[in-house]
Amino acid sequence: MNMSNQTLQFKNDIFVQSTGTVVGPKEAEGPLKTTFDKFYDELYCGEDTWELAERKLMSEAIDICLEKANKKSEEMDFFLGGDLLNQNITASYVAREKEIPYFGLFNACSTSMEAVILAAVLIDGAFANHVMTAVSSHFSTAERQFRFPTEFGGQKPSTAMWTVTGSGAAYVSKKKSNIRIETATVGKVIDLGVTSPFNMGAAMAPAAANTIKTHLDDLNRDPEYYDLIVTGDLSRVGSPILKSLLLENNLDISKIHQDCGIQIFSGDQSVFSGGSGCACSAVVTYSHIFNQMKRGTLKKVLVVATGALFNTLMIQQKESIPCIAHGVSFEYVES
Amino acid sequence: MNMSNQTLQFKNDIFVQSTGTVVGPKEAEGPLKTTFDKFYDELYCGEDTWELAERKLMSEAIDICLEKANKKSEEMDFFLGGDLLNQNITASYVAREKEIPYFGLFNACSTSMEAVILAAVLIDGAFANHVMTAVSSHFSTAERQFRFPTEFGGQKPSTAMWTVTGSGAAYVSKKKSNIRIETATVGKVIDLGVTSPFNMGAAMAPAAANTIKTHLDDLNRDPEYYDLIVTGDLSRVGSPILKSLLLENNLDISKIHQDCGIQIFSGDQSVFSGGSGCACSAVVTYSHIFNQMKRGTLKKVLVVATGALFNTLMIQQKESIPCIAHGVSFEYVES
Numbered sequence: 001m002n003m004s005n006q007t008l009q010f011k012n013d014i015f016v017q018s019t020g021t022v023v024g025p026k027e028a029e030g031p032l033k034t035t036f037d038k039f040y041d042e043l044y045c046g047e048d049t050w051e052l053a054e055r056k057l058m059s060e061a062i063d064i065c066l067e068k069a070n071k072k073s074e075e076m077d078f079f080l081g082g083d084l085l086n087q088n089i090t091a092s093y094v095a096r097e098k099e100i101p102y103f104g105l106f107n108a109c110s111t112s113m114e115a116v117i118l119a120a121v122l123i124d125g126a127f128a129n130h131v132m133t134a135v136s137s138h139f140s141t142a143e144r145q146f147r148f149p150t151e152f153g154g155q156k157p158s159t160a161m162w163t164v165t166g167s168g169a170a171y172v173s174k175k176k177s178n179i180r181i182e183t184a185t186v187g188k189v190i191d192l193g194v195t196s197p198f199n200m201g202a203a204m205a206p207a208a209a210n211t212i213k214t215h216l217d218d219l220n221r222d223p224e225y226y227d228l229i230v231t232g233d234l235s236r237v238g239s240p241i242l243k244s245l246l247l248e249n250n251l252d253i254s255k256i257h258q259d260c261g262i263q264i265f266s267g268d269q270s271v272f273s274g275g276s277g278c279a280c281s282a283v284v285t286y287s288h289i290f291n292q293m294k295r296g297t298l299k300k301v302l303v304v305a306t307g308a309l310f311n312t313l314m315i316q317q318k319e320s321i322p323c324i325a326h327g328v329s330f331e332y333v334e335s
Numbered sequence: 336m337n338m339s340n341q342t343l344q345f346k347n348d349i350f351v352q353s354t355g356t357v358v359g360p361k362e363a364e365g366p367l368k369t370t371f372d373k374f375y376d377e378l379y380c381g382e383d384t385w386e387l388a389e390r391k392l393m394s395e396a397i398d399i400c401l402e403k404a405n406k407k408s409e410e411m412d413f414f415l416g417g418d419l420l421n422q423n424i425t426a427s428y429v430a431r432e433k434e435i436p437y438f439g440l441f442n443a444c445s446t447s448m449e450a451v452i453l454a455a456v457l458i459d460g461a462f463a464n465h466v467m468t469a470v471s472s473h474f475s476t477a478e479r480q481f482r483f484p485t486e487f488g489g490q491k492p493s494t495a496m497w498t499v500t501g502s503g504a505a506y507v508s509k510k511k512s513n514i515r516i517e518t519a520t521v522g523k524v525i526d527l528g529v530t531s532p533f534n535m536g537a538a539m540a541p542a543a544a545n546t547i548k549t550h551l552d553d554l555n556r557d558p559e560y561y562d563l564i565v566t567g568d569l570s571r572v573g574s575p576i577l578k579s580l581l582l583e584n585n586l587d588i589s590k591i592h593q594d595c596g597i598q599i600f601s602g603d604q605s606v607f608s609g610g611s612g613c614a615c616s617a618v619v620t621y622s623h624i625f626n627q628m629k630r631g632t633l634k635k636v637l638v639v640a641t642g643a644l645f646n647t648l649m650i651q652q653k654e655s656i657p658c659i660a661h662g663v664s665f666e667y668v669e670s
Contacts, residue, residue, distance in 0.1 A: 005412040006436045010553035046593075049652055077340040078521065086421040088441045092644035096524040096657040101341045103521065104422045104644070106441040112545065114438060118453065125460030127343050186413065186438065189431040202366060256629050309439070311420065317384055322431040324439075 019286035022064030024165025083113035108307030136167035137277030163273035168282025201238025232281030235274030260284035355400030359500025417446035428629035443642030451564035471502035472612030479589025536573025566614030570609030595619035
């Protein structure tokens with residue numbers, strides 16, 4: 001087998017011990033409401049600014065995650081975190097509060113799985129026993145940073161996505177749990193020339209296709225090996241593109257594919273083509289999907305978190321949008 | 336010995352194979368001019384925008400680094416990169432060009448050593464054989480993003496720093512070279528309440544002190560164990576603060592401490608208190624310092640890259656500046 005170096009296999013059994021998910025009002029009105037650990041009914045979450053609200057979401061997601069595992073933050077060896085805000089300020093200020101040695105990461109919305117991959121790498125290499133990972137996004141902090149002031153009320157096309165307000169944390173260690181981190185595939189940056197930040201689903205779909213194909217080829221697996229292949233935030237626009245790109249390679253994922261950005265909101269919520277943001281893949285995976293895995297109704301799941309690696313200045317300079325997708329396969333293990 | 340979990344020791348011998356350093360005009364007028372692989376005599380580096388110039392610096396630093404090791408980019412298993420620009424656009428667009436599976440990192444100016452640490456972790460755990468790391472910064476891209484439009488000509492206090500224009504790349508593998516990555520200490524976020532982005536040396540000094548003390552304590556070493564303890568960008572303001580903080584802990588580094596931000600410019604260049612930026616620690620370490628190690632005139636060096644994890648919005652919201660420092664000890668190995 002001519003395996004790429006992108007797919008990582010671990011010598012040790014490494015597990016997700018616990019997760020924490022905290023979301024905002026729109027997510028709490030969606031179909032997954034009851035799966036989240038906590039929600040706020042307004043975007044400020046009781047804070048003075050949206051940035052402080054986002055920080056609170058991540059801080060609380062970590063606290064809930066720790067509490068479920070009966071651990072304290074000082075027992076964590078490392079914190080791997082990231083978000084969408086300029087200079088990763090959510091994760092960095094949370095790292096200040098939690099006082100855990102910190103690796104800051106940025107791969108846009110794919111940072112959720114980037115963090116899980118590096119957590120497993122650190123543990124497998126015996127550099128750590130307990131690693132906390134967390135990512136966040138917030139509708140209002142993302143709007144004012146990437147798009148227009150919210151007060152301006154700019155119109156958007158239907159291909160646009162709605163940034164998920166929330167944070168998902170996952171604590172990773174070697175202690176046995178129901179959810180094993182089985183393998184991971186690190187993405188390459190793929191850019192087929194999409195230039196519109198209002199069509200990120202189309203921009204990111206080729207990166208997801210590339211990572212899924214690499215993953216399946218490397219491990220000599222068919223799509224049907226998995227009960228579910230779930231992408232982070234391709235939405236209603238990017239998901240069909242992904243399926244069609246893979247079909248061109250004789251890979252049919254149509255029966256087992258879902259997208260966190262579609263799952264998190266119901267069809268009658270005004271979210272354009274679906275949810276996006278660092279938190280999107282994290283809060284759906286760490287609640288809805290892991291809940292099904294803990295019950296054993298899903299046994300083999302490939303989570304492919306997708307990220308658009310642009311900023312506003314690059315769009316103004318007429319650049320296209322480079323994208324990346326990191327895949328992690330999680331496996332149900334009986335208690 | 337009650338060792339923290341912050342200090343990593345590697346089971347394998349891991350080496351820096353080659354480095355590439357490309358800098359801008361002011362750096363080329365400084366005392367280290369002849370140590371850099373390449374320089375440009377104007378800030379646009381022949382490109383249309385400063386952002387494209389910064390991207391060119393990183394791309395070329397990697398190319399030079401690869402060429403010295405007689406390697407091609409497709410032989411690299413992973414690329415670990417970061418920069419100071421919003422959403423890491425320099426590293427991400429370079430990752431697109433180089434087509435190497437990519438982990439995007441952000442720990443501000445300490446990203447240089449964050450990347451080296453994670454490269455060594457990936458190799459030590461047998462997840463990779465060849466890892467490229469690179470970071471960059473650019474005076475003009477940083478000015479317009481973090482401060483004021485350059486054309487505005489705003490005044491600055493003498494405690495301000497001058498962002499280094501340049502990029503440093505380092506290729507890491509298990510093949511023996513003169514420079515071994517011996518140990519590493521991952522930093523915690525430290526914030527003693529400095530709120531001025533024009534005094535980052537003072538803000539970062541406590542983080543450097545914390546990492547150096549942790550490193551020496553963990554390994555039961557005296558400062559004199561090292562021929563050189565070099566900080567990334569504490570400048571003329573932060574360096575005396577670092578030394579005095581360590582002296583309070585009975586650690587005297589005064590005879591062996593240097594700061595890349597002081598070394599890169601001469602006293603008669605107008606750079607306020609000294610150089611800063613992701614590239615500062617990288618280009619000085621990968622040229623001037625490693626040159627001395629290759630000659631054996633420096634044998635044990637601790638590089639402590641320092642980073643200020645803020646953004647402009649946090650300053651506007653009256654937040655103080657959280658800082659971090661990652662330390663890597665490099666050891667001379669005879670050929």
